[in-house]
Amino acid sequence: ILLLGALRKSESTISSSSSSSSSNILCSAFTVKFETQKFVEEELSNITMPEMKGKEGRFQYTITDVKITELNLTHADLQFIPDVGLLFDVQNSSISLSFNRQILYWFFYDTGNINASAEDVNINTALNLIRDDEGRLKINNISCDAKINKMKAKFSGTVKRAFTDRSVFLSVSQICPALNHAALVHVNSMLETIPVRSEVDQFIGIDYSLIDDPVVTSRSLDMHFRGMFFALSHQNHTLVNYAVDPVIREYDRMVYLALSEFFFDSGMFAYYTAGIFQMDIVNEKMPKDLEMLLRTTYFGAIMMLNPALVDAPLSLQLAVNSPPKTSIKTSGATVVMTAIVKVMVLPPGQPPVQLSSMTMETKFNAKVSMKGKRLSVHADLRRFKIFSNQSALESLALIPLQAPLKTMLQISVVPLINNWTKRGVRIPLADGMDFIEEVVEYHNGFIVIGANLHFSKGLREMIKNTPHTIVPPARPWTHTYNAKF
Template identity: 50%
Template sequence: MWCVCVWGVGVWGMCAGGGDVCGVTEISCFIVRQEGLNFVAEELENITIPELSGKEGNFHYNIRDVRIVDLNLSSAALLFHPNTGLCFQVHNSSISITFHRKLFYWLFHDVGQVNASADGVSFETVLMLGRNAAGRLKITNMTCTAAISSLTAQFSGTLKSVYQIMSVFLTMGIRFLLNKQICPVLSHAALVSLNTMMDTVPVRTPVDKYVGIDYSLLSDPKVMSDRLDMDFRGMFYPLENENETLAYRGVVPVVKEMNRMLHMAVSEYFFDSAMFAYYTANVLRIQIPESQMSLDFAYLLRTTFFGAIVFQAPVTSPTKAPLLLELSVTAPPHCTIKPSGVMVSVSALMNVLLVPSNSPTVTLATIIMEAKLSAQVTMKSKSLSIKLDLKRFKMFSPKSTLESLALIPLQTPV
């Protein structure tokens, strides 16, 4: 349950030096409480109690094969423990157990199975959360208290009445041993089982064949009375060179609503590192051959660059050679987050090329393009999707103002 509550979360905010923060509210803890009950029940069912033997006067007993067959942990709660971690409480619950008896009283010898019930079972565990060297969540320590109010046994057989009188010697020992086992079992489950499982959770993973994302923890989780915040790196990197990353820059966003299970806000650095990674991976470029252009656009290109086609092409019929557009981003795009929305600024070059057969490619023009796009970010299922709309676009020539004016007719179709 602790693992579900901590790791089954999204992205919420940002820390200094990272791209996002994961915030879990107490609403999510209430919802995953049942998963925690199942986990605790499975662990408690593994309790083993050693063979118990003794005597009281002429009464000799031997108890073995003590097994937990049912747990009623309905009155349980998962809470945030400020400045520490997660607190799991169980009060006034019950545990049903069975064991085999071997009893001797004077000349009587009896064996059989006994059903017993431990009532007033209460325990409280507090998990102290931190991070390991790799940036994974870790349970650094744990406190536990447990108590069982009473344990009653139901005997059957010829000596039932006698056994009921002497049962205090049997149940006292079983209750003592059972009570001693609860905290060690839960401690092993948290410090060993859960930590081992969390050590298998990757903190770096590929997004596609070009880039990956690093979501390692930058600091120990911050636990408040109503939520738990975890500072994640939230940084993308190119897979071919994982050490080539964007230096941190960004503004800390503020999330005011706390009425849902999870809250999400991302910094400019989160998006900038993604665009930097794709730029570094040499992905932000494209070639558009004339065969993929509309007839009107291809005609407009040939009209605009007719002089260059005629005078620069080293072929006898330059007007028949196909055109090619090469577009490439010249610098990593930059994201700006404001209350009015998200804007992405992009600078690129467009080379207009003539590709005659059996002749070298001819560069007709090099055009500088600048664009600003509005971004709409939404979360669907487990995926973060971004819709871009072009808000401003201009293109000009690096050579002269006159040549830039000649490009105005191309701006709208491009």
């Protein structure tokens, strides 16, 4: 998630584009590389080593208080390696460190401080990403190759050459273990704090778990999330996915989020399962002109039932009778909803009496937007139709009710739906990272949202308060050191 598709762009776009938006994209990509480089520098700068002792023949040494005084990762790059993972590559860099020495060689005993430096430092670190048992992104393995071609050490004494070979080599050899610990412990601990199954509101939740391991290509990191809503009261009652799989072909922005029709249908299904799509419009909720029109329309039916009910309150009971269905085309997204509307008379102290039952068919335009970490939907009523469930003659009599019922929906029901959706759904992104410059594109069967990443916190700041648990690697990490003096 730290690098969530952060380099998803073509080289031709990087080299040839000169628009302001492309400049922002390049700047954002540079920010990801810079934050990653800064994180690595901070991890290496905080390397700590226990006291080291050794003996080879008549040569004995002790090394204490190792400190890195300067680290310069001048040429760092972040790349996607197909079938491997993410590669952080450092070339032609330098590192300076200091430590205390105690040396005994034959009869010569030497102590003091050493300032050492290594030039032409090359660090090649690859991270393999997987889906864990809970469907969360996890660093499974890290391979590290560190090479140092030039070393220098400044101190006075009689055994400079022999000790330099050992002490500087042992100190720099901590680079790979430090990066290994940073990835498998610190970063994995932060990834564990990102929820893959969480509540949206008091009615529904969402499942963001990965359905398979991430796929790394030469241009992108692709992750397939479940993206399914569920009713909190019936968490195992879910919708079957028959939607087309989204396809992402764009590379102009850093991150692309593709949402199929199933994503929205499962949300509607979850609300429907939770019993939210029901409403009783009565008393102060009933518009006065609509109430008067209902009384006029059903005056004869009321008189035939009981003339004493003429002045009794009326109500409209709306209940969606099937899960709403989403349709996404290049022209936009629509939601079709069908409900049963019952006209009821409410005599005081007596059971309600049904005057009529009708079917209401509605179609809404749905506008999808994303801001920061939240995805939201705004609905507008596009089409409205009612017809009687009892007779064709009554359907003709309902024609005068079309306009006032549509107005009532626009005033009462649509704002209620938008009130549920305006808070939005949080996208599973770590605290300290946000989406910016969002663009929404509609395709046949799915929506693609492109965005760049903004860091409000450094990577180290994001994880510094995360409780760390040692996570053993699935396979042993490897390291290679090649030092020339």
